[in-house]
Amino acid sequence: MKSFVVRLMGTALVSLVTVSSAGAGSLKTWDAVIDKPSRFKVLTASNSEAVLDKETGLVWQRNASNPDRSLDNARLDCYRAVIGGRQGWRLPTAPELASLLHPPSQSPALPPGHPFLNVQEDYYWTTTVPFPRSFPALVSTVDFTGTGGWVGYAADTEIHHVWCVRGPGAP
Secondary structure (H helix, E strand, C coil): CEEEEEEECCCEEEEEEEECHHHHHHHHHHHCCCCCHHHEEECHHHCCCEEEECCCCCEEECECCCCCECHHHHHHHHHHCCECCECCCECCCHHHHHCCCCCCCCCCCCCCCCCCECCCCCEEECCCCCCCCCCCCEEEEEECCCCCCEEEEEECCCCEECCCEECCCCC
16 A cells, blocks of 8 residues: 655645555556557457457447547447447547557558458547537547547537447546
């Protein structure tokens, strides 16, 4: 167990946080870069409809060719999805989806040897709000077009692609 005292401006005691190192093993892959096809594992027990990313520990929908949706419908599609016989899917955050980008790669900007199917060279929704209280409401998107792809944003009223994920993270 590690304890941390958090101070504000070095004087006022804000909180005492105790962190167990028991769960630290679950983050061990975040410091590894796996830049080869072995980074991804198609999950055959899930009818080969899901892919484990060994670098992040996230499980991705293998077929990224969902119909274009509004943000609200994209969220619902993932929440309701049954992929590989499993439920519990969600839209990814911008950092999660951007973790699939591979800067040297051309469209789609994914690592060489990736097992994903039908990745669109276009924008995909995330749940990340880059500019709180903006009007219209803006949401981060990830584009797999061009060299390396990029993270941008779109109005929540637009229509974009959906790529569902399972695993720890913000809903």
